Amino acid sequence: MRFSGWRVLREGLTGNKGWGPHWRDATPKPEYDAIIIGGGGHGLSTAYYLAKEHGMRNIAVLEKGYLGGGNVGRNTTIVRANYFLDGNSQFYSHSLKLWEGLEQDLNYNAMLSQRGVIMLGHSDGQMDNLARRGNSIRGQGDDAELLGKAEIRALLPYLNADNTRFPVYGGLLHRRGGTARHDAVAWGYARGASDRGVDLIQQCEVTGIDIENGRVTGVQTTRGAIKAKKVGIVTAGRSGQVAAMAGMRLPIESHVLQAFVSEGLKPCIDHVISFGMGHFYISQSDKGGLVFGGDLDFYASYAARGNLPMAEHVMEAGMTLIPMIGKARVLRSWGGIMDMTPDGSPIIDKTGTEGLFINCGWCYGGFKAVPGSGYSFAHLMATGQHHAPAANYRLDRFRTGVNLMDEEGTGAQHNLH
Numbered sequence: 001m002r003f004s005g006w007r008v009l010r011e012g013l014t015g016n017k018g019w020g021p022h023w024r025d026a027t028p029k030p031e032y033d034a035i036i037i038g039g040g041g042h043g044l045s046t047a048y049y050l051a052k053e054h055g056m057r058n059i060a061v062l063e064k065g066y067l068g069g070g071n072v073g074r075n076t077t078i079v080r081a082n083y084f085l086d087g088n089s090q091f092y093s094h095s096l097k098l099w100e101g102l103e104q105d106l107n108y109n110a111m112l113s114q115r116g117v118i119m120l121g122h123s124d125g126q127m128d129n130l131a132r133r134g135n136s137i138r139g140q141g142d143d144a145e146l147l148g149k150a151e152i153r154a155l156l157p158y159l160n161a162d163n164t165r166f167p168v169y170g171g172l173l174h175r176r177g178g179t180a181r182h183d184a185v186a187w188g189y190a191r192g193a194s195d196r197g198v199d200l201i202q203q204c205e206v207t208g209i210d211i212e213n214g215r216v217t218g219v220q221t222t223r224g225a226i227k228a229k230k231v232g233i234v235t236a237g238r239s240g241q242v243a244a245m246a247g248m249r250l251p252i253e254s255h256v257l258q259a260f261v262s263e264g265l266k267p268c269i270d271h272v273i274s275f276g277m278g279h280f281y282i283s284q285s286d287k288g289g290l291v292f293g294g295d296l297d298f299y300a301s302y303a304a305r306g307n308l309p310m311a312e313h314v315m316e317a318g319m320t321l322i323p324m325i326g327k328a329r330v331l332r333s334w335g336g337i338m339d340m341t342p343d344g345s346p347i348i349d350k351t352g353t354e355g356l357f358i359n360c361g362w363c364y365g366g367f368k369a370v371p372g373s374g375y376s377f378a379h380l381m382a383t384g385q386h387h388a389p390a391a392n393y394r395l396d397r398f399r400t401g402v403n404l405m406d407e408e409g410t411g412a413q414h415n416l417h
């Protein structure tokens, strides 16, 4: 089934009776060439690129709940390539390029909206930092523009730019950044993978990883044992628990991140804006809701719900920066479990077990990474070689200290990244 304007028109005129399911809900086979544990954004994109780029068809994605029910459907949908450090900068640049061709590639409307991401600066020091970051981004070949106070005022007239404590000095605009519809990204990859023969198996929790003589041989699941020559762990906030099934102890802490959405409003916020002093960020969804969030709750947890002190902090920061949003009613809030690494950067690597691979540590920034991560992880799983843009995402950097990418400069404190 291909989507097109003509198809939408035809279905509209014939009672929308021709739309079928977007993917096959498969039942497990006894054996696969490769199994992906986790049907989130990264797991589904890995399966898609394994099939599309490497011709692997005998693959299954095992998901304990439903596809897209994890963080890929819980995030605030921000997509950008404005990272500063070597290693991250190349990876996110590659990922953004994949985003830009994704809808054509998947034949699926992921509602990518390159509306521009603006990071605000509130002191001379922060403006120097933004200038450095902008130079690094441009050096990588991506876009960044340093804006002064007057330009920010013209672009974002509703900001309280003269706030005594946090005056706005300027900002860094990344025009190609923006948002995408998170569910559609999961559904688009699921459909693309399923069309290429990948089995997508829901309600199938992996409960054990089988290893013989240092080699992975399959997995135990709530729907029985399944053999596999290769297994990829792509379980985001549950990475530590699933890796433990293979005897691994990851340098990961799982923390909760909350987000909030207001009632639907007429269009008023055109960009994605992040407040440099209060860890608050905001955009407006296509339905009109203001989508916003802030810091992690400051304790480790596996509960996909947050607590009130952080909700209060986020509301205060929002009101400080944009007083007008105090008039909007908050519709709902939710939380997701973040797999936080000590340097805030992810892991895409082999493990000490032959045939077992791991993709995790995306912290609170893994949605924008979905295309790049799937592409690079599929490359690693299919060829055994690290894909160049993700070559620094080695697990052993936490043992050797080589190529640590502390993007936020906060040191080895998981909850501060």
Ligand SMILES: Cc1cc2nc3c(=O)[nH]c(=O)nc-3n(C[C@H](O)[C@H](O)[C@H](O)COP(=O)(O)OP(=O)(O)OC[C@H]3O[C@@H](n4cnc5c(N)ncnc54)[C@H](O)[C@@H]3O)c2cc1C
Residues within 6 Å of the ligand: 037, 038, 039, 040, 041, 042, 043, 062, 063, 064, 065, 066, 068, 069, 070, 071, 072, 073, 074, 075, 076, 077, 078, 079, 204, 205, 206, 207, 234, 235, 236, 237, 238, 242, 257, 258, 259, 293, 334, 335, 336, 337, 362, 363, 364, 365, 366, 367, 368, 369
């Ligand atoms: C509130 C919030 C806001 C965010 N905002 C942004 C943002 O604006 N931009 C951005 O880039 N990132 C953002 N993120 C981060 C981003 O959502 C995550 O980094 C990313 O989605 C994680 O990868 P994933 O999609 O594969 O995870 P998930 O969707 O969580 O996928 C992992 C899957 O593994 C499954 N699983 C776990 N254990 C097992 C098992 N034993 N067997 C089988 N399956 C299992 C889970 O059920 C889950 O479906 C945000 C996250 C949250 C919570």
